[in-house]
Amino acid sequence: MKKAKYPLIFLVLVILGLCTWRHKAASYNGQNLHLTQDTGEDFELLMIGDMGSGDPNQLAVATAMNTYCESHKLAAVIFLGDNFYPKGVDSVDDPQWKSKFTDTYGQSCLGALPFYVLLGNHDYKGSTEAQIAFHGTKPTWIMPHRFFDIKMGKLLNLTMLDTNIMDACGSITNCTIDFLMDSLKNSDAPYKIVLGHHPITSASTKYSTTMQGTLLENLICDKANIYISGHSHHLEHLSSESCPLDMFVVGGGGADLYEVKTNLPRNTHFAESSFGFLAVHVNQKALSFAFYDPDLKRLYEVDKPNSKDPSRSTHD
Numbered sequence: 001m002k003k004a005k006y007p008l009i010f011l012v013l014v015i016l017g018l019c020t021w022r023h024k025a026a027s028y029n030g031q032n033l034h035l036t037q038d039t040g041e042d043f044e045l046l047m048i049g050d051m052g053s054g055d056p057n058q059l060a061v062a063t064a065m066n067t068y069c070e071s072h073k074l075a076a077v078i079f080l081g082d083n084f085y086p087k088g089v090d091s092v093d094d095p096q097w098k099s100k101f102t103d104t105y106g107q108s109c110l111g112a113l114p115f116y117v118l119l120g121n122h123d124y125k126g127s128t129e130a131q132i133a134f135h136g137t138k139p140t141w142i143m144p145h146r147f148f149d150i151k152m153g154k155l156l157n158l159t160m161l162d163t164n165i166m167d168a169c170g171s172i173t174n175c176t177i178d179f180l181m182d183s184l185k186n187s188d189a190p191y192k193i194v195l196g197h198h199p200i201t202s203a204s205t206k207y208s209t210t211m212q213g214t215l216l217e218n219l220i221c222d223k224a225n226i227y228i229s230g231h232s233h234h235l236e237h238l239s240s241e242s243c244p245l246d247m248f249v250v251g252g253g254g255a256d257l258y259e260v261k262t263n264l265p266r267n268t269h270f271a272e273s274s275f276g277f278l279a280v281h282v283n284q285k286a287l288s289f290a291f292y293d294p295d296l297k298r299l300y301e302v303d304k305p306n307s308k309d310p311s312r313s314t315h316d
Contacts, residue, residue: 003106007315016255017270019193022190024124025146025162025165025174026145026166031148033147033148033149033172034148034149034151034210035076035116035171036151036152037076037153039075039155040153041152041153041155041282041283041284042283043073043074043153043282044072044073044074044279044280044281045077045279045282046078046136046278046279046280046283047077047078047248047277047279048061048065048230048252048254048277049079049080049081049082049197049229049230049249049250049279050080050231050233050251050252051082051083051253051255052096052101052253052254053254053256054061054099054100054178057092057254057294058104058159058186058253058254058255059104059236060254060275061252061254061275061277061294062104062105062107064109064277064292064293066107066108066109066278066296067078067223068277068296069109069110069113072279074109075152076078076115076152076160076165077105077110077114077115077139078115078117078195079115079116079117079118080120080187080195080196080197080228080229080251080253081118081119081196081197082119082120082197082231083117083119083120084096084121084122085122086224088124088127088130089126089130089131089134090127090130091127091130092134094130095124097134097285101136101139101141102136102139103211106138111138111238113139113308114139114140114142115139115141116142116143116158117141117143118147118160118162118180118197119143119162120164120197120230121164121197121198121231132146133221141212146162146165146176146200147161147180148160151189152282154189155189155190155191155282155283156189156191156192156193156282157184157189157191157283158193158195158257159179159183159194159224159250160195161180161193162176162196162197163229164212166215166216167182177215177219180194180220181219181223184223184224185223189299190306190307190309191226191282191287192223192226193226193228194215194220194224194227194228195227195228195229196212196227198212198216198229199209199232199247200213200214200227201205201213201250201265202236202238202264202268203234203260203261203271204232204234204236204260204261205258205260206232206257207231207232207258210231217242220245221240221242221245224245225246225287225304226246226248226287226304227244227247227248228248228249228250229249229250230249230262232251232258232279233252233256233257233258233273234257234260234271234272234273234274235249235251235257235271235272235274235276235278235301236247236249236260236271236281237268237269237270237289237300238265238267238268238269238271239269239270241269248278248289250278250291252256252274252275252276253275253277254275258273259273269300269302270291270299270300272291272299274293274299275294276292276293276299277291284309285306286304286305286306286309287304287306287311288303289301289303289304
């Protein structure tokens with residue numbers, strides 16, 4: 001009986017995407033949706049979501065990230081949406097670009113990195129076209145479309161989704177679900193990470209489940225290694241109860257925090273209502289994940305070995 005409901009959920013969400021949200025989706029205008037970055041085979045990424053508050057908490061997290069950057073081999077920063085509170089930006093000339101992005105993240109080390117960005121629900125209250133059209137110089141803002149992917153060296157493929165509009169239309173350039181499935185199918189990277197704003201599930205007292213998450217879990221369970229999101233303003237690592245999929249919630253970028261449940265679900269390995277960021281270390285042997293708070297205290301860490309690493313013994 002459990003499996004029977006999934007086609008119905010899929011149909012309902014697709015109809016919602018096409019009928020309720022579709023008119024808000026930014027148009028595809030021929031942009032390159034398949035980016036590449038030469039990273040080598042040992043590098044790190046920093047990830048944050050829900051950061052665009054413009055208050056001291058956002059700056060504190062950004063400053064901690066810059067300090068971390070100075071002693072680590074970073075390839076890029078990933079923004080997981082809600083880049084500008086409370087209502088996105090009005091245009092490419094909106095003063096929030098300076099106050100909440102370039103002044104905050106253009107610090108000595110961070111400012112030299114590319115920033116790959118996806119859209120959150122608060123960004124949809126403003127101009128998503130402006131966020132796609134904006135191209136800063138230092139730091140570099142990269143959002144070619146509302147969804148895109150990035151091949152980072154030979155090891156990692158990042159699929160960046162617009163989970164606000166989970167639509168399907170048979171076109172990989174116009175609809176989120178079509179792009180997602182094509183991106184995962186065509187990647188030969190040993191590590192495949194899908195990123196979206198909305199969590200699949202979490203220990204949050206506000207966003208324990210989302211409709212987007214219910215659909216995503218069934219689409220990517222056997223096709224990706226990791227799903228990373230924001231939306232709930234806390235930090236968490238959990239596992240899917242139905243497939244070998246690890247999930248991280250990174251919503252501590254600067255906006256007001258949400259509480260987590262007192263009694264954590266059995267599939268939650270770590271959850272804390274804290275500001276902070278996620279560091280992801282990529283190499284041939286494993287993906288390593290670590291949460292840090294604004295004082296650079298390491299709150300939690302976990303390694304996920306590469307099952308395709310030829311150096312691993314069959315008995316490992």
